[in-house]
Amino acid sequence: MEALLVPVLILVLVGVVVVLAARALGRRRPRSPQEEPAQPARSSAELARAAAAKLDQEQHRRLYALIAQGQAMAAIKLYLEATGEGLRASRDAVGALAAHPQPYRPKPAPEQPAHDDDDDTPQRFPYRYRAIASKGEVTREVSSNMLNDEIYGRIRTLARSGDTEAAAAALTRHSDISLKQAQEFIALLED
Template sequence: MESLLIPILILVLAGAGVLLAYRALGRRGARPRPEAMPQPGRDPVELARAAAAKLTQEQHRRLYALIAQGQAMAAIKLYFEATGEGLRASRDAVGALAAHPQPFRAPEAPQQAASDDDDAPQRFPYRYRAIASKGDVTREVSSNMLNDEIYGRIRTLAKSGDTEAAATALTRHSDISMKQAREFIALLDD
């Protein structure tokens, strides 16, 4: 009997050791990883809104196309390249965008106060052509500092009789001389 007692004790101790090791590994696997834990103050909806605001309309469309196709890695790569954020931040942002879809919103331009004639002229990405004619005489002013609103104010000044203010405003918003501006305004004032 004593000859069986020692192997049985060894078997029981080995089984207890295996059981303890299994429980220890089970607890380690059940514990959440630090990067997977939700960060306090990081609302996923707010994260999705902030992430969507960093994308252009084309990037936004392509990112959601990749999410819809189930290509999460490609979506993370696209977001990473578009924003320059880290991989973990890109992964979190794409996850938030997938869980809480956001419509594209164009960035809001800062609102400027209504411009007066005293303001420095703004350059536009297009050339505006203003044409005035009376009889056989035709004058044209072409400038990228004019638009419908500014030209409308110049015409209003001219029609109200304040031709000097209209000519001054025209020279401020174009590259013509005061003499040329007066000739142009004379054709407007009916």
């Protein structure tokens, strides 16, 4: 009996090691979807809106063309490449877009500050701009680092439309000349 005691103890020890190893591996294996904690589920329509917002117009058009042709894998690949999201997220997004078609909505452009002629502090440029106006033998020149083609174009447009006071005021604001000198200059631009 003593001869059998050592092999039985070895078998029991091996069995315990196998059971412990199985438990340790069971803890490391990925959870099945039933065991995962519930994440807040987004509705399919919300997911479709969010997914469509991530695409530019050409990507949006191509994606819906692939969906219409029944090429789901190509559509998923296109979405994945366009957004950089994972495969599962891309699959879900394309499925939502197919179930809830979304029109293309351009992203709103960031607001640009409006160019206001009544700006109190004109921008100074690193160069001096020369504006020259002449009529017959009379020539006037204005040189300023607060003028450029765009500003001078607006001043000329004001002068030619008959609003000489606004044109002279704008020229005075964007240069170092007096109002009288600006009015003389603007008078040469009226034609």
